[in-house]
Amino acid sequence: MKVIVVGGGVAGAAGAIALRRIGAEVTVYEAYEDPAGQVGSFLSLASNGLRVLDELGCLEEVQRSGFDVARQRMWGSSGKLLGDVPRGRLTADPLHSVTLMRADLVAVLRARAARSGARIVTGERLVGAVTTQDGVRAEFASGRVAEADLLIGADGIWSTTRTVLDPSAPAPxxxxxxxxxxxxxxxxxxxxxxxxxxxxxxxxxxxxxxxxxxxxxxxxxxxxxxxxxxxxxxxxxxxxxxxxxxxxxxxxxxxxxxxxxxxxxxxxLPEVPVRHNDRIALVGDAGHPVGAGQGASMAIEDALVLAQTVAGTATIADGLRRYDQRRRARIAKLVRSAASNRDAKTAGPIARRLNDLIMPIFFRHFYEKATGWLYSHDLGTLSTPTEAPVRGRESGGRSTRPAF
The missing domain is CATH 3.30.9.30 (D-Amino Acid Oxidase; Chain A, domain 2)
Known part of the structure; x- marks a missing residue:
């Protein structure tokens, strides 16, 4: 199976690693020489994202590139402590959240993708793509044309791939x-x-x-x-x-x-109604910018689930449908949580006073139950080509297994 990944940031690099693990031939096309995002910005990875990195073989490298953060404390404007909870995990989970520069995370993932056999091409910006009977054809601003069985849009919140899938897709x-x-x-x-x-x-x-x-x-x-x-x-x-x-x-x-x-x-970004067709799918912020400190972790989860479903179904089209089914409810729940988080950051004086009263009770008595669905989520393992069939090009209604 031949795969084009558009975007070489967190989502794209993680997707390349996961797809190489199932034996796909992967080329990553990235518009920038350094797709790490703004210089100096940092991010945190919660336990759910870190478990996926462990499955992808990247956990120790990522941990070495950042530092553990065991606790999270929330404070009111007056200096009142509102809550003291484990950072990005449940109390019993020994896997501490990791904070690191975004550039360092991208560097680790891209290096791992390249070592796994993925080809990374920089300076190429997607301008269009069309599906064909046998696959998908991508066109880039340089005039380059590339063909593959599958195209993954990992090109962020301003995704071109999203508008290729649906010209009326919502805008940020x-x-x-x-x-x-x-x-x-x-x-x-x-x-x-x-x-x-x-x-x-x-x-x-x-x-x-x-x-x-x-x-x-x-x-x-x-x-x-x-x-x-x-x-x-x-x-x-x-x-x-x-x-x-x-x-x-x-x-x-x-x-x-x-x-x-x-x-x-x-x-x-409003909910994206079209996240895939039979040959193209969105991962990470291209399909669902979530915020709430989970953007990178959700992109990494996407990468694993995409590889699992493509490897575990009869055709690529079936795999992409299954991928969307598995991800949509979880992402929607997190988007609602992120909206509440954002509202707390922009609250007016009356809402802030109410938060100062309510938050200590919530963090003391309900935090673990409220976040268990997020941090304890286990996506399982990723099969290798010898453990699960991976179907490549479909022709005339029949699927043939490619020689990886």
Whole structure:
């Protein structure tokens, strides 16, 4: 089976690894030389995503590229502790959440994909694709044309593949938040703890890195999408200092900041009605940007399930239908959870006071039950070509098994 993967970020690289594991011939086409995302941005992987990385053989490399974060603490604007829970896992799970730079995660996954035999081509942007009787043909801005049995759209929230599948597909919309991150020095915060302050003007996240620095990210509530160009680091820090003037610790962190990374508007995407046809499927943010700290983990889950279903069904079309069936309900539930999370970050003064009263009760008595479905989810193992049939090109209603 020959596969084109469009996008070489987290979703695309993980998809390439999983598809190589079932014996597919995989080529990844990536528009950028370095698809790691904005410089300096960081992300966290929860236990559900880490278990998939273990199945894909990448867990130890990812853990070495980041650091464990055992606990998560939520704080009110007044400095009141609202909750202290395990970070990205259930209490009994020894697999701690890992935080790392997005660039480092992409680098690990791309290197593993290349070692597994995937071909990675950079500088190629998809402009169109059509399905044929025998497969799919992809066209790129350079004029390159590639043909395969299957095309995977892992090209992010601004996905071209999504509009290839459905020209009337929904477009991303500004979410009422923008994010700006940085690094501070000489701020004493307990190691191994992820902290989120529900501030008056948006959430403020901070956690200490092993080198003694402190990574932070401000998710600023702003009804109108801000103008981001032409604003220097010093001006951004001044703006943030004013926005977070009511919160003592964020103020101290901003004053101790030594570097600032460019801001990014945050976007939401309505439910995508068409996520696949008989030869094309979406993974990761191309089909469902979820937020809530689960974007990377959900993309990695997608990769495993896609490979499982394609390997375990009679035809590629059957596999893609099964893939969508297995993923749709879980993603929809997480999207609803992410919306609640986003609402808490943009809450007004009355809602914030209610949160200060309700959140301690929730985290103390209901957190484990409320998150069990997310963190304990087990997708199982990935069969090798000798363990499960993988069907390639269909012709005349019959399927033939390719020689891998």
């Amino acid at each position: 919309a500004y979410a009422g938040l923008y994010s700006i991150s940085g690094v501070a020095e000489n701020v004493g915060v307990e190691q191994g703890t992820f902290n989120m302050v529900f501030a008056r003007n948006g959430a403020f996240i901070h956690l200490p890195a092993p080198d003694g620095s402190l990574w932070w990210s401000a998710q600023v509530a702003a009804a109108e999408r801000p103008e981001l160009n032409g604003v220097g680091d010093a001006e951004w820090l001044d703006r943030l200092s004013d926005l977070y003037r009511f919160e003592e610790l964020p103020q101290a962190i901003l004053k101790a900041t030594t570097s600032v990374h460019r801001p990014t508007p945050m976007h939401v």
